[in-house]
Amino acid sequence: MSNLLASNLLVKPEQKGDKDGKVLSVTPESAGWKYVGFDVYKLKEGQTIENKTLDQETVIVLVSGRANVQTKFKSWDNIGKRMSVFEKTPAYSVYIPNDDQYKVEALTELEIAVCKAPGKGTYEARLIAPENVDVAMRGSGSMGREVQTILSETDAADSLFVIEVFTPAGNWSSYPPHKHDEENLPQEGYLEETYYHKMNPVEGGFALQRVYTDDKSLNETIVVKDSELVLIPKGYHPVSAPPGYELYYLNVMAGPVRTWKFTNDKDHEWLMK
Numbered sequence: 543m544s545n546l547l548a549s550n551l552l553v554k555p556e557q558k559g560d561k562d563g564k565v566l567s568v569t570p571e572s573a574g575w576k577y578v579g580f581d582v583y584k585l586k587e588g589q590t591i592e593n594k595t596l597d598q599e600t601v602i603v604l605v606s607g608r609a610n611v612q613t614k615f616k617s618w619d620n621i622g623k624r625m626s627v628f629e630k631t632p633a634y635s636v637y638i639p640n641d642d643q644y645k646v647e648a649l650t651e652l653e654i655a656v657c658k659a660p661g662k663g664t665y666e667a668r669l670i671a672p673e674n675v676d677v678a679m680r681g682s683g684s685m686g687r688e689v690q691t692i693l694s695e696t697d698a699a700d701s702l703f704v705i706e707v708f709t710p711a712g713n714w715s716s717y718p719p720h721k722h723d724e725e726n727l728p729q730e731g732y733l734e735e736t737y738y739h740k741m742n743p744v745e746g747g748f749a750l751q752r753v754y755t756d757d758k759s760l761n762e763t764i765v766v767k768d769s770e771l772v773l774i775p776k777g778y779h780p781v782s783a784p785p786g787y788e789l790y791y792l793n794v795m796a797g798p799v800r801t802w803k804f805t806n807d808k809d810h811e812w813l814m815k
Contacts, residue, residue: 549764551753553771559584562591566771568736573773577701577796578734579658580771585648592645599661599700600638601670601693603792605740607652611636612645613667620649621669627790628742630708632675632690637699638667655738659701659796668698685813687715695802703733703795703802712785718810719752719778725798730805733797735774737766737781740790744768747787753779778807 559565566582579598582605583591602611608622613636621634638644640661646654676691693704709715722733741747747768754761755777764772772779783789795802806814 549762551762551773551775552764552766553773555582555769563589566738566769568771568773573734573775575734575775577659577798578736578794580736580738580794581656581658582738582769583646583652583654583656585646585652585654587648587650587652589652590645590647592643593656594643595638595640595658595661597640597660598658599640599702600642600644601657601702601704602636602638602644602646603655603657603692603704603706604634605653605655605792608649609652609654610647610649613638614642616667618669622649622652623672625650627706627740628708628788630688632672632677633692633706634672635670635692635704636667637665637670637693639663639665639700642667655792657702657704657794659794662700664700665698681715681717684713685715685717686710686713695800699800701796701800703793703800705793707791707793709781709783709789709791711783711788713783715781715783715789715791717780718813719780719807720804721755721776721778721807722795722797722802722804723776724805727799727801727803729803731797731799731801731803733795733802735779735793735795737772737774737779738792738794739766739768739770739772741768742788742790749781749783749787749789751779751781753777
């Protein structure tokens with residue numbers, strides 16, 4: 543039962559946040575890994591934040607609300623459309639290279655996710671508009687879910703993958719289970735991953751996420767509530783939305799090589815047939 547009550551893989555938001563509106567933060571140091579950083583800000587209308595990207599490639603995802611976003615050399619005004627992720631319209635996002643900076647001004651109540659990983663300065667800042675997001679259904683039956691890929695393996699980036707997933711109530715996602723924790727290319731590549739979760743309705747809503755390795759040295763089942771995050775340092779990581787509660791999550795992945803090569807759990811691979 544202790545695994546259900548207190549997992550080191552579960553990151554909960556701060557109720558009030560800091561002076562800048564940051565309510566959740568994951569750094570490589572806090573996660574105990576090397577590549578992925580992830581912050582969530584909840585801003586009031588008219589509030590602004592400014593940060594430097596330093597050595598980090600950055601993608602700002604407008605989770606909900608509208609904003610003006612400015613970098614050193616570019617700016618985009620009045621971007622954002624959905625006021626709730628469960629409108630299921632693809633997000634507006636902004637890609638920003640390392641050694642740059644950004645300013646975000648909230649035009650409405652605004653929630654943004656700031657996704658970070660080591661950058662090489664290869665690409666310029668750009669807007670990733672909803673029409674640039676690949677939308678696809680994956681799985682079938684009770685394994686079906688809608689995947690909205692903001693930054694895929696074929697999109698211009700040095701390190702980051704950024705993906706939103708909508709799982710219907712009663713369905714499983716990231717299922718059959720897969721892992722990407724070994725540097726064993728071309729079969730499998732090492733990628734750290736975060737899952738930032740939202741529930742609809744929020745009241746009473748929860749999801750179950752299991753994180754486990756073949757040898758079960760890591761074997762946790764985590765109860766996740768709205769606006770909580772699960773760290774995936776290694777292992778398989780399926781997630782379940784209970785009946786009555788639809789589930790959204792934002793995935794961020796990065797590793798030493800920017801390629802998505804994974805291994806399915808052989809016990810459950812038959813389900814893909």
